[in-house]
């Protein structure tokens with residue numbers, strides 16, 4: 001799947017990603033009202049990854065609903081809309097509008113590491129988090145995925161709360177809170193100072209999170225964080241993910257990364273004598 005992130009507001013972009021071989025696409029997060037986001041610089045390249053603090057820029061669900069409708073008519077893969085809000089009602093309203101426009105599922109962003117009063121501020125308050133998930137669940141009749149933050153003491157504890165509240169699947173992980181400083185100007189590079197690290201640098205963290213969550217809950221897990229080639233994807237499957245999302249690697253590998261990863265997984269299964277990808281989901285837990 002395309003991970004929610006830097007790409008994903010126009011129907012055209014989502015289609016080009018699906019043509020690249022993605023099995024599903026997740027939009028960038030959308031809220032109830034339009035939001036400008038932070039001023040530039042909003043992305044910085046660091047060793048083995050990107051740090052971004054875009055600030056959840058989005059046109060608001062009413063305008064974005066047009067793109068969802070357009071994408072839904074041409075896309076041949078499931079369309080998952082990433083949703084954020086400032087209260088349980090807001091999450092539910094945005095999710096309802098997304099589904100009415102044609103979303104096949106929603107992914108709740110309760111993990112953006114740097115926007116006040118939403119994202120990980122909701123995701124770290126277990127009482128509010130449970131209310132958000134159950135409100136959205138009772139409002140829409142489509143699967144509800146919840147994207148979790150790694151910036152917590154125990155991601156498995158949070159996964160448990162979210163699953164008890166009704167989540168159908170979990171996406172692990174969102175970005176890792178990070179920063180970069182310009183040695184010439186001596187100040188932080190991002191306008192927001194702090195952002196979220198994605199890409200290969202966070203793969204071992206994401207993998208450990210998926211492994212921990214798999215030990216604790218029974219819903220499907222979507223691994224996300226640094227998947228760049230088939231071997232990364234296989235690692236996530238062995239840790240317990242049933243699917244993976246790819247985001248940052250599109251910048252380095254292009255949209256063809258989806259086909260390359262799927263092909264590599266198929267070859268791996270063949271060489272190892274597995275009949276289905278299902279046979280390797282969580283296989284690393286057997287010992």
Ligand code: SIN
Nearest residue numbers: 053054055056057112
């Ligand atoms: C952003 O828009 O700044 C990133 C969103 C996220 O990390 O969830």
